[in-house]
Amino acid sequence: MLRRTTGWTMAAVAGLALVGLGWAGEKSVAPPAAAAVALPAVSVEPPSAKWRTDPACQLVFFAVLEGLYTDGVPDEAVNLIVPPDAGGDGVKHSFVFRCPLCHAAYEAFVLYQNRTAFNGSGEKRSTMGGAFDPKVLEGLKSKEVRTRVYTMGAMIRPWIERRMRMTQMGEAEQKALLKRLLDYAAEGDKLFRTLRAEPGSVYREWMFYGGCQACEAAQHVGSKMLSR
Numbered sequence: 745m746l747r748r749t750t751g752w753t754m755a756a757v758a759g760l761a762l763v764g765l766g767w768a769g770e771k772s773v774a775p776p777a778a779a780a781v782a783l784p785a786v787s788v789e790p791p792s793a794k795w796r797t798d799p800a801c802q803l804v805f806f807a808v809l810e811g812l813y814t815d816g817v818p819d820e821a822v823n824l825i826v827p828p829d830a831g832g833d834g835v836k837h838s839f840v841f842r843c844p845l846c847h848a849a850y851e852a853f854v855l856y857q858n859r860t861a862f863n864g865s866g867e868k869r870s871t872m873g874g875a876f877d878p879k880v881l882e883g884l885k886s887k888e889v890r891t892r893v894y895t896m897g898a899m900i901r902p903w904i905e906r907r908m909r910m911t912q913m914g915e916a917e918q919k920a921l922l923k924r925l926l927d928y929a930a931e932g933d934k935l936f937r938t939l940r941a942e943p944g945s946v947y948r949e950w951m952f953y954g955g956c957q958a959c960e961a962a963q964h965v966g967s968k969m970l971s972r
Contacts, residue, residue: 794844800924801848803907804962808852811903816873819857824884825896826853838896841939843932845925845962849900901961908965922966929963 795801812822825838834854839846862870883895911918 795848798844798924799921800928800962801844803911803921803925804845804904805848805852807904807907808849808900809856810907811900812852812856813871814873815875815899816871817856817876817899818871819869821876821881821884822853822857824881824892826850826857828857838893840932840936843935845928845932897961901964904961905965905968908969919970922970925962925966926970929966 811817826834827837828834830837835841835847835850839850859869859871861867880895880899883891886892886895908918908922911921913921
């Protein structure tokens with residue numbers, strides 16, 4: 745059974761730290777025993793689903809999903825990036841809420857997290873390669889937000905660049921897509937700064953450059969390839 749389903753939850757608020765979903769009922773009424781069971785984690789969609797049809801967001805989504813498989817990223821690493829029991833707030837643990845590029849990357853992690861086994865493998869869940877560096881786990885386990893997020897960003901950056909180089913398109917089309925990535929990167933950075941400035945926002949823990957790592961990776965790839 746998939747632990748996540750698609751769709752916004754009104755309980756999701758701007759923030760990026762892991763926040764557990766809780767029950768807040770009337771003081772005089774105790775919740776039934778069944779309500780004490782942890783809610784299944786859900787996947788969250790941005791206010792607009794346009795990211796699904798946007799070529800730049802699609803590139804990030806498939807780049808991350810491909811990288812997870814080809815590097816053989818273990819479940820332990822994925823669960824550190826997207827906590828499986830965080831509910832709708834799981835997106836906020838490592839990604840910027842409502843950022844289109846971040847959301848595309850997040851959904852790729854969710855899909856990989858819920859993958860099944862290849863036929864005949866006898867495995868619970870299958871992957872492909874073995875290039876994952878176990879040392880990455882140390883960074884992902886860090887309680888320091890900066891270390892954890894930068895470690896995740898370093899993982900996905902080469903995946904996005906590789907996917908961009910694999911695309912078979914003309915020079916003009918490629919430049920247009922790269923510029924689109926840069927536009928999204930700027931949009932994500934603006935959103936991140938807005939959310940961080942909100943009173944009580946957990947983004948305040950992210951007082952460092954490059955909060956949105958999907959955007960930072962896209963900006964790096966776009967600038968690098970356009971300069972050639």
